[in-house]
Amino acid sequence: SYELTQPPSVSVSPGQTASITCSGDKLGNKYACWYQQKPGQSPVLVIYQDTKRPSGIPERFSGSNSGNTATLTISGTQAMDEADYYCQAWDSSTVIFGGGTKLTVL
């Protein structure tokens, strides 16, 4: 079965750039999405179709997807961006989530 692999944790200093990766076999041939989830809250879509931001998502969130890796980049990271982030893709009519990455802003 298809798998998406994320690092369990990423740390970043305020104002710096955070990059969270998501790896899967030929992931670049699929569309990747990214979700942000804060404690006790429902997930929020921050990137879809690899690079697109839904309305209301700050410009500091961006995405890319090529080869076997999709990347979520947060430029000028703010304390409010501290959260869990999940990548997601479709594979053979099935939805796959990555294991999630805890982003710590310190």
Place this chain on the structure above:
Amino acid sequence: QVQLVQSGAEVKKPGASVNVSCKASEHTLTTYYMHWVRQAPGQGLEWMGIINPSGGSTSYTQKFQGRVTMTRDTSTSTVYMELSSLRSEDTAVYYCAREYVDTTMVTSFYYGMDVWGQGTTVTVSS
């Protein structure tokens, strides 16, 4: 504003079934795919299955085949997820979420789960 409003928390005994509802705004169920996703305490997101807007057909991940049933009632704009033969490992927050998928072309275009319900906590305990 589009919302998905889920039913309240449930406490069930092992072996029982639980039925979680998710009420959407008008036309959502006939336009958007409706997903069910769960999250066990301290764990990640786990996809359970989906209801297709065209005709209401369903697709479940293999893990839940035979134990989960997803249905919809377009007259009340509500989708339901029933999970049977509950065990302690089914203790989790269950979410519904919608996704628009453009299937008009040869390649489908997926738009991500852009609206989520507030979650329903299901606790399985003897």
